[in-house]
Amino acid sequence: MPAPTNPQVHLLTWYIANCARCAERWYEDCDAVPGGATEARALGDAIRDWQIKAAPDGKLYCEECFTIQACEAEGHPWDEWLPSRAVEFPDREVRYCPRCDDVEVRVVAAAGITSNV
Numbered sequence: 001m002p003a004p005t006n007p008q009v010h011l012l013t014w015y016i017a018n019c020a021r022c023a024e025r026w027y028e029d030c031d032a033v034p035g036g037a038t039e040a041r042a043l044g045d046a047i048r049d050w051q052i053k054a055a056p057d058g059k060l061y062c063e064e065c066f067t068i069q070a071c072e073a074e075g076h077p078w079d080e081w082l083p084s085r086a087v088e089f090p091d092r093e094v095r096y097c098p099r100c101d102d103v104e105v106r107v108v109a110a111a112g113i114t115s116n117v
């Protein structure tokens with residue numbers, strides 16, 4: 001990075017903690033740029049004010065990636081299978097992950113389902 005030519009302009013070093021999964025995308029929509037003038041400030045700021053969390057793997061993740069990472073590492077804590085609410089798919093069941101909002105769909109046996117046609 002070139003040094004400023006105007007003596008009243010100075011180059012500022014700014015440290016930002018990135019998410020281990022989405023890198024700098026986690027603060028794209030933030031009004032303020034998180035971080036600080038030292039590495040310690042950047043880490044403290046991220047953890048204290050921006051809900052950046054340390055996962056069991058020792059890495060830092062933003063809130064959204066923290067839940068995704070937990071599901072990738074431990075598997076989804078699926079809710080129970082429910083009948084699909086989509087009338088065009090009476091042979092489907094769905095289940096949701098309450099942690100990361102993932103959805104799984106399966107086709108169930110037609111037994112017990114009567115056709116209205």
Ligand SMILES: [Zn+2]
Binds near residue numbers: 023
């Ligand atoms: Zn992230």
Ligand SMILES: [Zn+2]
Binds near residue numbers: 071077101
């Ligand atoms: Zn999940």
